[in-house]
Amino acid sequence: MTFLSSARSTPAAVLASAAALLALTLSSCAAAEPTTDDAAVGESESTEIDYAAIDDDSLFVLASYPVDGDELIGDAPDDQLAVWERFNELFPADLHPEITMFVAIDADQSGGTDGAMQRNGLSPDETYLALDTSGSVSPDVLDRTMIHEFAHLITLRDEQIPKDESSVASCPVYAEVDGCPADDSYLYAYFMEFWPDYTIDDFDAETEEDKEERYTPDEFVTDYAATIPTEDAAEVFAEWVLADELPSGDSIVDEKLRFFEDYPELVELRDTIREGLFS
Numbered sequence: 001m002t003f004l005s006s007a008r009s010t011p012a013a014v015l016a017s018a019a020a021l022l023a024l025t026l027s028s029c030a031a032a033e034p035t036t037d038d039a040a041v042g043e044s045e046s047t048e049i050d051y052a053a054i055d056d057d058s059l060f061v062l063a064s065y066p067v068d069g070d071e072l073i074g075d076a077p078d079d080q081l082a083v084w085e086r087f088n089e090l091f092p093a094d095l096h097p098e099i100t101m102f103v104a105i106d107a108d109q110s111g112g113t114d115g116a117m118q119r120n121g122l123s124p125d126e127t128y129l130a131l132d133t134s135g136s137v138s139p140d141v142l143d144r145t146m147i148h149e150f151a152h153l154i155t156l157r158d159e160q161i162p163k164d165e166s167s168v169a170s171c172p173v174y175a176e177v178d179g180c181p182a183d184d185s186y187l188y189a190y191f192m193e194f195w196p197d198y199t200i201d202d203f204d205a206e207t208e209e210d211k212e213e214r215y216t217p218d219e220f221v222t223d224y225a226a227t228i229p230t231e232d233a234a235e236v237f238a239e240w241v242l243a244d245e246l247p248s249g250d251s252i253v254d255e256k257l258r259f260f261e262d263y264p265e266l267v268e269l270r271d272t273i274r275e276g277l278f279s
Contacts, residue, residue, distance in 0.1 A: 035162025053101060059130055060109030066103045070091040071088040072102055080104040080133040087131065087146050090276040094127075095269075096153060103130035107137050115145035117152045128155065142275060144238050151237035152230070154269075174198050174229045186266075187233060190259060194252065195229045203228055219252040236260075241270050242277075 050064045066073040070093035072084055084102050100120065107114040112254060114137045120126040129149060132142060157192075164179040171180030173191035177200070181188040191198070215226035226237035236256045240246070245255040246261070259268045 044054075050101065050122075053120045053122045054103055054118075054125070054128065054130075056116070056118060056130075058111060059103070059113065059116065060106045061130075062104040062106055062133060064104070064128075065099050067102050076104075079135065083131050083133045085140070086139075086143070087129065090143070090146055090273050091150055092272075098127040098151070098153065098157070099129050100126040101128035103128055104133040105130050106134040107132035108134065117147045117149040144242065145242050147238040147273060148234045150273075151234040154266075155186050155233055155237075156230070160187065168200075174200065176200055176230075177190060184261065186260075189262075190233050191229055193259070194232070194256060198229060217253065221253060221256070232256075243275050 032128065049061050051061070054061060054064060063074075063076065063116055065076055065080075065084075070085075070088040072081065072256075076084070077210070083104070090248070100123070105113070105116075110132075114132040116130040118128060118130070120128055131146065137145070150152075159182070161176075161181050163178050165177060167180040168175045168177060173181060173188055174195050175181065181191065211227045214220075215223040220226045220232065221235050221239045225232040237260060240260050245259055
């Protein structure tokens with residue numbers, strides 16, 4: 001999978017997270033392994049944290065666990081296990097076979113980042129999910145973060161964006177270095193409609209002021225959505241899933257919130273998620 005910026009910050013840290021996007025590589029954040037002192041801050045005596053696989057020094061990691069379906073391998077404390085189990089209530093294991101590691105993080109110590117869906121630094125074909133387990137994020141906000149991160153998973157899978165670096169230069173829509181979205185993919189349609197003519201070069205050339213100025217409530221569901229096309233799609237997906245009623249207006253943001261209705265398989269997925277949310 002291709003993950004440019006799959007970490008999601010809580011609202012108070014949106015602008016800080018947007019600034020951090022410029023430092024990301026196109027697969028995951030480049031990271032130096034923490035020093036022994038740094039590692040000891042969040043690590044319990046019984047947990048060996050796989051820093052090389054996490055490969056992201058912006059995350060304050062409390063623990064990491066291999067995953068087998070919906071099971072964590074290891075003796076996780078109740079607070080960390082509860083977050084993983086909540087994710088699986090919303091997204092049964094058959095919906096996320098790529099996730100092979102769960103990473104417990106502290107959002108407050110991670111610059112406000114309460115979730116991330118990223119490539120395994122040692123096994124690029126595998127994915128890890130990081131979520132706040134410190135309790136500093138309210139349950140409803142963390143539910144929304146789970147939905148946002150899952151949107152990255154389903155829109156950036158290899159069948160959605162085939163790995164082919166040679167296709168990027170001629171791609172008719174926004175593309176990251178690993179490949180161009182397939183012409184029948186969710187993001188191809190989304191970018192063609194809502195981000196025409198925007199490229200990775202445009203993103204690289206932008207300042208934080210450019211991103212802040214792009215935001216308008218008539219076009220974006222949140223200011224974080226205005227930072228980059230992939231985050232826009234993930235934020236819209238989360239708001240679409242959570243919406244009790246969809247808007248009928250003709251503003252750009254209204255059209256975005258109706259976009260995923262054109263995909264019956266996603267409508268079915270939305271119903272599954274909402275059943276877990278409200279059961």
